[in-house]
Amino acid sequence: MSPDQPMTRAVQYDRYGGPEVLSVRTVPRPSPGPGQVLIRVHASSVNSIDVKIRSGGMRLMTGRRFPKSTGLDFAGEVVELGSEVTGLMVGEHVWGILGDVSGRTGAACDYILAKPKATTAAPSGTDLVAAASLPSVGVTALRALRDMLRLGSGQRLLVVGASGGVGSTAIQLAHAWGAHVTAIASAASAPFCRELGADRTVDYATTPPNALEREFDAILDCDGSLLRAYRRALRPGGRIVAITSSAMPFALLSTVLPGPRVRLLIARPRRADLQTLAEHVDKGDLHPTIEHVYPLDEIQDAHRAAETGHARGKRVIRLV
Structure with missing residues (x-):
């Protein structure tokens, strides 16, 4: 040296x-x-x-x-x-x-x-x-919602683990795109999720997954611990994406089980995605x-x- x-x-x-x-x-x-x-x-x-x-x-x-x-x-x-x-x-x-x-x-x-x-x-x-x-949470949320869940205006999205980095970003993007967002989070985090644009919040401590109606077009699971149970809240033809490595076993199993396949996202950095995120920040859609x-x-x-x-x-x- x-x-x-x-x-x-x-x-x-x-x-x-x-x-x-x-x-x-x-x-x-x-x-x-x-x-x-x-x-x-x-x-x-x-x-x-x-x-x-x-x-x-x-x-x-x-x-x-x-x-x-x-x-x-x-x-x-x-x-x-x-x-x-x-x-x-x-x-x-x-x-x-x-x-x-x-x-x-x-x-x-x-x-x-x-x-x-x-x-x-x-x-x-x-x-x-x-x-x-x-950057990382933004690219993950963007790719999950846009490319894998193909989320559109008027669709109903469920975000599990909504108060973390990916979840909080996904709420904002989905709200900006005109989707109806239900956030699964703690009671203490409910006001935070609503400030970001969630239309509805559900306390995971008091409302188990089987209490949810089958009303969702898309689910983004940022937690993975109850993936199989939340999958049942999808409408027929609904789509579900998980982002945690702990979801991999059930994601593989879902390919042979009845019902929608769970897709696992490992987002790779791409310049175009970072540019899209910057545009959302500059427009005020994403904070x-x-x-x-x-x-x-x-x-x-x-x-x-x-x-x-x-x-x-x-x-x-x-x-x-």
Whole structure:
């Protein structure tokens, strides 16, 4: 390492485990190669997949090479462009997703190398700290509602686990598209869901799935624990999508059971989807929903909070 090489802060860990394995370290600042963009990160956010990777729940994919970094979502400013990069400018405010979950560089870092295909201009309708809450959950909600559930105006949507990052984003998008939205959430989160545009809220603690009428054209299940039961609330011809890995066994089983097939979504970052999300933010259809903003030094606390499974929006990590 050259003594003149610029350094930067990064969150890393040397073994799988609880939030306590995370630490803020000083590492060499990366330089962009061909097809790469160097970004000064203003904020990142904590997603359920970040928690799962850190804990070792995806070790078959992420392997045992350490140290590892954390964080997929970012919002920041373009500092330098590698060769062969077009469509972005130095100084531009951008947001995006680091798509390689096994990479050494996560978004919880002052400077990151990103790919142009998963990076685009950040929405002008919100600041970069708030914008960092949206990329992963936004792409997931958008792809689920638009591409898999084919949700249209006047249709009835049920969102299970509605107060989390994907659920709260899906409520807003569905409301903007003219759908009737029923949100499954805790009683404490009901006012939050209604503020986002839910037409009706149902407390999962007092209303079991079998108490729901078969009235829904589409179901987005962000929880997965009672997927089989909520599936029965679909009208004939209805569609259902789950976004959690815990839903995979029943999703496979549903291909041979009577009734609608459960489709499992693992959203990949696409530039066009990020651009669509930015347009929704700038039109006022979509607002970032943030549970809490943490400084980088408190990222362990952010992961601990994320592990509870209870949220009203996202946990954001501020770096600037």
